[in-house]
Amino acid sequence: MTNPNNVDAGRLGILLNELRLPAIKLLWADFAEQADREGWPAARFLSAIAEHELAERDRRRIExxxxxxxxxxxxxxxxxxxxxxxxxxxxxxxxxxxxxxxAPTS
Incomplete structure (x- = not known):
């Protein structure tokens, strides 16, 4: 029998590709695990990954x-x-x- 979480994770990866959300695609699993461990409300989880997506977009735009x-x-x-x-x-x-x-210096 197929694990529903694995199917959801695979489908989510495809959806995030289609929506062009690469940072969320990379980060969502770690954030979801942390959210589950710490009992975050759904809104906090969504807000955290959305903030990272926006920050990554800003970084890429500046670059x-x-x-x-x-x-x-x-x-x-x-x-x-x-x-x-x-x-x-x-x-x-x-x-x-x-x-x-x-700009930060390297």
Whole structure:
């Protein structure tokens, strides 16, 4: 006899592929096990895996944009030569980007 949990897990993998949710596909089993152990409500489990999916999408988006920008490694606003382009106001650019987080350095 086939274990219903194995059938559900296999079907879930296919569904997550179709829905294009790769982070959830990778993480759901571990989170489900933890949720079962700790007695999480369904909403907490769903929220946790959805947060990870969104974080992974943001990470991939930033990675894609950096790759498409073809900036030299280490290029930052701090290293930009504003004197070379006088029509760009350093004060205005710094004010616009004041709340931005700096990219983590490796």
């Amino acid at each position: 894609r944009h950096l790759s498409e920008a073809r900036l030299p490694p280490g290029k930052t606003l701090d290293s930009f030569d504003f004197d070379a382009v006088p029509m760009i106001s350093k004060a205005q650019i710094m004010a616009m980007t004041a709340g931005w987080q700096k």
